[in-house]
Amino acid sequence: MRQFLKSARFKVLLVFLAFLVGIMIYAVTKGGYSLSGASFINTITKPFRTASNSIAARFESFTDKMNHADEYYEENQRLKEQIGELNKQLTDYDNLKEEVEELRKFVVIKEEHPDYIITQPCEVLGYVTNDPFHSFTIDRGSADDIFPYCPVVTAEGLIGITIDVSEHTSTVRTILSPDLSVASVSSATNADYGIIEGTVLTAENGSTKLTHLSTENSLKVGDLMITAGNSGLFPKGYAVGTVTDIGIEANGLSACAEIKPCVDITRLSSVVVITDFAGKKEDSDADQDLP
C-alpha cells in the first residue's frame, strides 16, 4: 500500500482525479449547456437509444396488457355501455358540435397565439433513469434553436422546461418537479393566482401541487389552471392542469390544491418546444426566476 502511495501511478491518478473535478466545475459554469463529450456520446448513442426505447415501449405495453387484462375487460364493458348511452344522445348533436368546436380552439392554441415560435415535433428519446419527477430527453437541441429554459408543451398543455441542451438532444424538467415553479391562475375566475410546483408525494401519482393560494379563493374541483405569464418564462394563458383536490396548507396561512396535468407526463411520445413568444424574458433574467 505504501509503495502504491509513493508510486508515480498514484500521482498520475491524483492528477486524473483533479482533471475530473475540473471538468465537473466547468460543467457547473456551462449554464445549462452540455459538455461537448456528453453531446458526442448523446449523438452516437441516439439511434441505439431510440431503437431500444421502441423495444422497451412494446415490451411494457405487452406486459401492461397481460397484467391489466381484467381491468381492460371491465373497462371495455363500461365503454360499451357508454357508447350505447352516447348513441342515445345523438339527438343533442348540435350541442356536442359546439363543445367540439370549443375543444378544437383549445387544441389549435397555436393559431390563437401567432406570437409563438415553436419547433418541429420532438420525439421523446427516453426518460431520465430512475428520476422520480419524470424528466426526459428529446431528440432536438441547440441545432434546432432550442436553448435552456424554453417551455415544452403539447397541444393539451404545459409539460415543463428545457434544462440541459446539447446539439441534438435536450433534457426536459417537468412540472412534477419541485425545482420548477409556474405562476398560474384559474381560467374560470381569472383571479385565483398560485404557484404550481411539484412535490415528492404528488409526483408519485403523476400530479403536481398549487401553492400560495388565497384562503378566500373560489376555486372548484375541475377548474382549469393556466399560466399567468408573470415570470416571462412561460407564455400567458397556456393550460397546465385541472384541480382535483383543494385544501389548506399545514401552516393555515394559505390554501393549496392538487393539480392533474392536462397531459400524462409519465407516458409522453412527442412534444414541441416554444422557443419564443410575446413577453418572453431575456435569458439572463429568466435564470434568476428559476429555483
Place this chain on the structure above:
Amino acid sequence: MRIKTSREKRIFRFKTTLRWIIYYLIIFICFILMTSGTWLKPVLLVPAAICIAKNNDQMPAAFTGAFCGFLIDIACGRLYCYNAVLLTVFCVAVSLMFDLWLRSKFINYMWLTILVSYLQCWLDYKFYYQIWNYDNVENIFVHVTLRVWLYTIISSVILYFLFKLVDHFLMPKEHLTIEEVIKTS
C-alpha cells in the same frame, strides 16, 4: 525466467485487445439498457465497473470507472463527472483491495458491490434530493433509492458471471517458471 515466443506475444495482445473490446461493448449495452423504458432500473454500470476493476491494474480500473461514471451522469441527468469522480475512487480502491488483500472470489465481489452501489445510491439521494429539503423526501429513499439499490445487487450477479466468462477465455494466465515458483514459495 520463461521467455515468451513471438506467437505467444501475438496471442496475448490479441486476447487483451479482444477482452477490452468486449468489456466496453458490455458497458455500452448496460448504458443502453439503463436509458430504455420508464421503469426503475438498476445502475448496471456500477457492478460492471467493479467487475473490471477487480481483475485489472489501478490505471485501467480508474479510466474504466471514470468512463462508466460519465455514462451514469448522462443516463441519470446528473452533473457531468460527479459519478465519474466517485467511480474512479471506488474502482481504484477495489483494484487495490483485490491486489493486496482479497482473493478473486464471488463473495468478495458481492460484498464490495453491495457496499459501493449503496454508497453511490445514498450519495445520489443525499446530493440530489435530501439536501434540497423537499417535503416527504424520505419517500424517494424508500420507493426509489432502495429499490434501485436492490435491483443493482440482483443484476450484479448476472454481470459477475458474464465478466467471469469473458475473463475465463480471454484473461492472460500467469505463467511461472519452476524457478519463480520456488522463489515465491
